[in-house]
Amino acid sequence: MTTTPSGPTGPTGPTGPPQQLHPVVAAVTDRLVERSAGTRAAYLAQIRAAASTGPARGQLGCANLAHGFAASEPSEKVALRGRVKPNLAIVTSYNDMLSAHQPYVDYPPVLKRAAIRAGGLAQVAGGVPAMCDGITQGRAGMQLSLFSRDVIAMSAAIGLSHDMFDGALMLGVCDKIVPGLLIGALAFGHLPTVFVPAGPMASGLPNGEKARVRQLHAEGKVGREELLEAEAASYHSRGTCTFYGTANSNQLLMEVLGLHLPGSSFVNPGTPLREALTRAAAERAVAITHQGAAHHGGEAIPVGEVVDEKAVVNACVALLASGGSTNHTMHLVAMARAAGVQLTWDDLSDLSAVVPSLCRIYPNGTADVNHFHAAGGIGFLIRTLLEAGLVHDDVLTVMGRGLHRYTQEPVLDGDVLTWREGPEQSLDLDVLRPATAPFGPDGGLKVLRGPLGTAVIKTSAVKPEHRLVSAPALVFDDQDDFLVAFAEGRLDGRDLVAVIRYQGPAANGMPELHKLTPALGVLQDRGQRVAIVTDGRMSGASGKVPAAIHVTPEAALGGPLSRVRDGDLVTVDAEAGVLDLVGVDLRHREPAVRPATDADASGTGRELFAAFRATVGPADAGASVFPLHHAPSTDPAEVPVVQHA
Incomplete structure (x- = not known):
């Protein structure tokens, strides 16, 4: 048996006077x-x-x-x-x-x-x-x-x-x-x-403990059995x-x-x-x-x-x-x-x-x-x-x-x-706070713009001292290549901006790049200044490392990332909203050759999605394979066109 919430005689809403919209x-x-x-x-x-x-x-x-x-x-x-x-x-x-x-x-x-x-x-x-x-x-x-x-x-x-x-x-x-x-x-x-x-x-294994074991595994300090045990205790x-x-x-x-x-x-x-x-x-x-x-x-x-x-x-x-x-x-x-x-x-x-x-x-x-x-x-x-x-x-x-x-x-x-x-006050201020006493003044999401394109960055878990990174680029066309470089020690002792390209929707369906997070975290914890710039996805797993993600236009469509070279000075500034390339005019460079493995993707059903890769829209329009809009029912001349910078 049920009763309907907020019926005609039910509670009318939050206590206190209504607030004017921000x-x-x-x-x-x-x-x-x-x-x-x-x-x-x-x-x-x-x-x-x-x-x-x-x-x-x-x-x-x-x-x-x-x-x-x-x-x-x-x-x-x-x-x-x-x-x-x-x-x-x-x-x-x-x-x-x-x-x-x-x-x-x-x-x-x-x-x-x-x-x-x-x-x-x-x-x-x-x-x-x-x-x-x-x-x-x-x-x-x-x-x-x-x-x-x-x-x-x-x-x-x-x-x-x-x-x-x-x-x-x-x-x-x-x-x-x-x-x-x-x-x-x-x-x-x-x-x-x-x-x-x-x-x-x-709730299973605390998330902080799971993250700690993942990072230890990335450093080679614990083996697969210990990692699997932690993962199984978390997802149980x-x-x-x-x-x-x-x-x-x-x-x-x-x-x-x-x-x-x-x-x-x-x-x-x-x-x-x-x-x-x-x-x-x-x-x-x-x-x-x-x-x-x-x-x-x-x-x-x-x-x-x-x-x-x-x-x-x-x-x-x-x-x-x-x-x-x-x-x-x-x-x-x-x-x-x-x-x-x-x-x-x-x-x-x-x-x-x-x-x-x-x-x-x-x-x-x-x-x-x-x-x-x-x-x-x-x-x-x-x-x-x-x-x-x-x-x-x-x-x-x-x-x-x-x-x-x-x-x-x-x-x-x-x-x-x-x-x-429901509760009129948070029952745990370490987890949930009122708008009058927030954890931070903003929502931790910013659009970055610059010569490398447009990206989004999530700063909720990035400490303020890590939100500006200006360092030489190290360019990879696959996340596995980055992980090999990490394992071989080629990333040790240097500041860097990892540019992981050809990961957008038109290139290969825009996979998430979660495997990068533990390795990047290790480098940052060692005192190196690191960031990532990618036309792929990382979701919330980008965590404590500044990550300019969903870069558009993507490399596979001739976007600026396709012209970046190792050693180019890249700036990721999450505070100012800047994704910059210092001292380089990309117009005078040819795009790098796109990896053949991505251009001719097959196996695991990927060949069935060739039409999707050929027609998908850009990330900032939803990365959809079909137009998510409706033709105006009025004369197009009467429809207002609004341009927003």
Whole structure:
């Protein structure tokens, strides 16, 4: 049994007077609305035209409909033949190899029963692939990782394409899966959609200890058995990995976007509360369909109406305040554009300058997401951001209008699920702080610009004394070549900027370069001044070493990195936002020859993605293989063009 959070008689939000929106947050929102005017209007026109107040299956011919319910149970067939009950699509990323997605094995029957009890129906519409960057790290399969996001989006769209559904339940957790599911869902933006998390695994070996053993292994001081033991003690059971990487950033963003139930992101798998929240997600999805809303006197809440400019700004602010994954400098851009919202890196950078750092979760601290959740978690984070005027309260969520609904936390009273106001103060100031007493004055994300292109850098875990590095370049066309040089001692006793190029989306799918982190950390700890510049990804694992990542234009497309040579003086200045090349005019140099192994990638399925590498867009536009925009529905001459430096 459940009760709906923030109902008409429920709590209204954070205590204290409402705060005026921060002027920079307001300005970024205004220019985002202006820049997106044409594409957002076209998107809304598209999804509103697709909406139907009656069951979608009512539009199908008899043969079509018969195919749609042929495998259903007799009672479900009767209901599906009727034209009253809403039908939910379940799109799942279940597999039993990955800890984060294994809990989904039991979700479909639970969701179906809950939907039926709520007056609806549900069918598994399809599955999407779910791969793990942790497993493919440093392997050829990692070159498929970023592209898997768009494969997932297309897979979700295929599942939803049968015109059988009035709403959707999206089951996904990790790195590319949630962004892909949301992009796919936004292609069917007229459907009310609830995302259903699975939760993090219980805490294992502390992340700081895991990092220490990794660095010892990089130095050759411990062997493979000791390293494997540490890794197995850290990643040890069902659920999401507990560090604050892309997977857990996904969960926070879905809640702040209003697509999860309040407080549901970080409840552990296999607990009574987790199971109750899963049932409640299906019940809520039924209630916000057109038919469910008409029956309960509420309103239909299509996902495309939820993800608007204000919601996108809220997501950016929460990502920055929490020190979330730099992968979202691409994923957030791609997700926003799928809803017709033209987010840019400059928007993120300008917000970062005024959004304080409020969380210390590994790799930006020693705590894990379970500690963060216990300290007050997302509910307290939203509360303090609202009180500081850093996020918009006036947004639509799956619970109704108002982000203040997400300051609440779910609790079980016997078998009854209900919501109460969450903590008004952090329960652990070493992990989570109010906006009035932050860990740092900014969100730790900056855009770098200069002769080498445009990049992003995350400084949350980089000490101030390491944020400016000016040193000779050492150029590598593969991370393995860098690791060989490290192992042979060729990097010892010298300051350097490691330029790792031909790692962008068009070159090889933009794999993450996590293997570089321990080696770079060793060099920095020895007193060397080191930094990395790459057109690849490093996510939060860049950690304590300054890393200018996602450099665009990338080397494979003739970007400036292709012309850098060993010994060129490179400056990475995270404070001033500069990525400089001193005393060299690259216009007079020819690009280096691209490694043949990348140009002719094959094996491990890479040959199947040649078309993706040939058509993928740049990192600052979301690194997508399909255009995430909508043609303006008005005369192009009437659409404002906004240029932002």
